[in-house]
Amino acid sequence: MKLHSLALVLVVYFSIPSFAKQCLENRGAMDFGSGTTKVLAVRVDVCQKKILKVLFEDRLAISFNEAFEKSADHKIPEKFWQEALPRIQVSVDKLRAQEIKKIDAVATAVFRNAKNGQEVIAQMAKALGIPIQIISQDQEAELGFWSVLAFKSWSPQEASMVVWDIGGGSMQMFSWNKGHPQIFRGHLASVSFKNEILKVLQFKNPQEVSSPNPIGHNREAAIQLAKNHAVLNVPPFFKNLKPETKWMGIGGVLSMSIQKQVQRNSTQFTAEELAQTLKDRAVLSDTQIEGDYKISEVSNLALVLGYMQALHIPSVETVPAALGQGLVYKKLNLK
Structure with a gap:
């Protein structure tokens, strides 16, 4: 009986680290804002529903809204976003280097307002290999x-x-x-x-x-x-x-x-x-x-x-x- 109890204790003891490890994931997020594009990698505990620490963070000053406000046709100029892509790609590569399980990305105001906002985001998503959702202002x-x-x-x-x-x-x-x-x-x-x-x-x-x-x-x-x-x-x-x-x-x-x-x-x-x-x-x-x-x-x-x-x-x-x-x-x- 004592041997059986000891074996049970040992099984529980050695299974705890394994279970805890199963709870840990690295997740990524991107926010394509009107003036800044933010890139984030975090370690999360899906069991405790917590963000444990930031693994990587980057903020890119990309003034989509300034370019949009200056355009006569109420569009984000193709030349502008095409020139911004390589900078974003560098950050995305660093994000993926964190062994990310999942990347969620959202785009905000300027992409809601620009006539070609949906088109620009679709092309950027394809180039970066990341699904990007244009969210409403309530979201x-x-x-x-x-x-x-x-x-x-x-x-x-x-x-x-x-x-x-x-x-x-x-x-x-x-x-x-x-x-x-x-x-x-x-x-x-x-x-x-x-x-x-x-x-x-x-x-x-x-x-x-x-x-x-x-x-x-x-x-x-x-x-x-x-x-x-x-x-x-x-x-x-x-x-x-x-x-x-x-x-x-x-x-x-x-x-x-x-x-x-x-x-x-x-x-x-x-x-x-x-x-x-x-x-x-x-x-x-x-x-x-x-x-x-x-x-x-x-x-x-x-x-x-x-x-x-x-x-x-x-x-x-x-x-x-x-x-x-x-x-x-x-x-x-x-x-």
């Missing part, structure tokens, strides 16, 4: 929510917050209220707002001029432009939230552009800090601004500040999570 908003859950290791039930996502071509707000999703589907984003400043405040043609910098004396008017848009377009649910509501900022504008300009080593910024940063940086020209997105860095500050003032948002906590994390985490948890 994009929900994936943003899941990306915060993934980063924070929260379950949907314990998350009481608004997830605010601003990219190159669209803006989303997502929250749950009494079991129902609340979504703001905004079309004013980094590139479109920068172009509004050029057209409305500086009387310039965005198809001929790319940058509004220095914004200078147009600073207050730019803030008001964003405030007006928020007042006219944001649903009452988001306007009437309690002051203590937790606002989580994701996406290239909030978690990257704004956070780095206001306070690089922090994960939060206030409306007051944002206002001071805009005042300091409104005088800068393109040559004085660093990075791949210099033409929209300062206008991003005005866009976010205008919205924060209109919606009475005192502060935003930023999360460096992308839709890729949300894509993987949602699929893990909804199996």
Whole structure:
């Protein structure tokens, strides 16, 4: 009997590592955004439904939306996306080198809006050997929510917050209220707002001029432009939230552009800090601004500040999570 019990214990003991190993997978995700293409490889535990660690991550500054906004035919120029393909392929090769079991890829606003968006994505998917799905704005908003859950290791039930996502071509707000999703589907984003400043405040043609910098004396008017848009377009649910509501900022504008300009080593910024940063940086020209997105860095500050003032948002906590994390985490948890 003792020998039988010992044998059983040994079988269980040595089978645990084997079972645990069966739970582990490497998964990949790609997010073809309007201004940035994100590539991600993660190790997941399919049994515990968790993302364990990031194996590889890349962010490619590919301004599909800027190219689209400059086109006269409302298309993404073929020359532009063809030239971007080799850069994307390099990242895809690095992704596959992580022994990925499955790659999920989504495309967002610019591919929804461009006349040839479906065609471009189909050709890129064929060239890269990866299925790519153009998702709706509601799906994009929900994936943003899941990306915060993934980063924070929260379950949907314990998350009481608004997830605010601003990219190159669209803006989303997502929250749950009494079991129902609340979504703001905004079309004013980094590139479109920068172009509004050029057209409305500086009387310039965005198809001929790319940058509004220095914004200078147009600073207050730019803030008001964003405030007006928020007042006219944001649903009452988001306007009437309690002051203590937790606002989580994701996406290239909030978690990257704004956070780095206001306070690089922090994960939060206030409306007051944002206002001071805009005042300091409104005088800068393109040559004085660093990075791949210099033409929209300062206008991003005005866009976010205008919205924060209109919606009475005192502060935003930023999360460096992308839709890729949300894509993987949602699929893990909804199996």
